[in-house]
Amino acid sequence: MARLFCFLVESAKTYCIVVYVCRIKAKLLMTRDPAQITSRRDILLLLLYAPGKIGAINEPISGRTRLVKMLFLFKQEILPEFRAGTEISEQNFYDFFAWDFGPFSTQVYDDISFFQLRDFIETYPSSEESVPEAIAELEKWRESTEIDDELDVYEEEIFRLTEHGVRFCKPMFDRLTDAQRKLLVSFKTRLGDAPLRGILRYVYQTYPAQAEKSKIASNVLR
Numbered sequence: 512m513a514r515l516f517c518f519l520v521e522s523a524k525t526y527c528i529v530v531y532v533c534r535i536k537a538k539l540l541m542t543r544d545p546a547q548i549t550s551r552r553d554i555l556l557l558l559l560y561a562p563g564k565i566g567a568i569n570e571p572i573s574g575r576t577r578l579v580k581m582l583f584l585f586k587q588e589i590l591p592e593f594r595a596g597t598e599i600s601e602q603n604f605y606d607f608f609a610w611d612f613g614p615f616s617t618q619v620y621d622d623i624s625f626f627q628l629r630d631f632i633e634t635y636p637s638s639e640e641s642v643p644e645a646i647a648e649l650e651k652w653r654e655s656t657e658i659d660d661e662l663d664v665y666e667e668e669i670f671r672l673t674e675h676g677v678r679f680c681k682p683m684f685d686r687l688t689d690a691q692r693k694l695l696v697s698f699k700t701r702l703g704d705a706p707l708r709g710i711l712r713y714v715y716q717t718y719p720a721q722a723e724k725s726k727i728a729s730n731v732l733r
Contacts, residue, residue, distance in 0.1 A: 546682035548597040551604045552622050553683060554585065556631065559672050560680040561695045563703040571671035572703055573637045575620065576612070578670065580710050581702050583607050583614040587718065593694050607721070613714055614721040623670070631676035637667040 548557075558581065563570035572578055585593075586604050594600060607614040626632040672680060687695070702710060715722040715732055722732075 546686040548683055555622055556680045557683060560684055561699045563699040569672050569677055571669045573669045574667050577707055579619050580714055582619055589694055589698050593691055609721045609724045611726045613725050630673050632670055633673045634668040634670055637669045
C-alpha cells in the first residue's frame with residue numbers, strides 16, 4: 512500500500528510539472544513579439560499560412576507524412592537562405608533521422624499536437640487514401656509519447672490554421688522580406704499539392720542517406 516501511495520504521489524507530481532511547463536510555453540508564445548520568427552514552430556505555422564497553388568492565404572496541407580517531408584526539404588533547401596534576420600538555425604530546427612519510410616521527426620508531430628491543443632491548427636478528413644507509411648509514422652510518434660491505447664482507425668487529415676492561428680501568424684508573414692516570402696510561397700506551391708509518392712521519390716533520389724533504412728525504397732524508386 513505504501514508503494515502504491517508513493518507511486519501515485521510521484522505520478523501526480525509528474526503530471527503537475529508537465530501541465531506547468533505547457534502553460535509556461537503557451538504563455539511565452541502569446542506574450543512574445545508576434546512578428547518575431549524565433550523557432551521551428553514558427554516555420555510550421557508560416558508553411559500553413561502561406562499561399563500555395565491557388566494563391567490563397569492558409570491553403571491547407573494534406574497529411575502528416577507530407578508535412579514531415581516538406582519540413583525536411585525546407586531544412587535542406589530553403590532554410591539556409593530563408594533564416595537571415597531570424598533566430599532559426601539548423602541546430603534549433605527539426606531533427607530528422609532516417610527511418611522505415613525516409614526522413615522522420617517526432618518533433619513535427621509534437622508541434623502539430625501542441626498547436627491543435629491551443630486552437631492554432633485544425634484538421635478535417637481527407638479524401639486521399641491512407642498510405643501505410645502514414646499509419647506507421649503516427650504509431651512511431653505515439654510510441655515516443657507513451658500513448659498506450661491502440662489506434663483503431665486511421666484517417667488521413669488535412670491541416671490548416673484556425674482563425675486564431677491566422678491572426679497570430681499574419682504579423683510574421685507580413686514582416687518577411689520579399690525574398691523570404693517568395694521562397695516560402697514557391698516552396699509551398701511546388702510541394703503542397705504534389706503527389707506524395709513524387710515527393711518521396713525526390714527525397715530518396717536527392718538524399719539517398721535518408722532512404723537507407725526505408726522499407727519502401729524499391730517501390731518508390733522504380
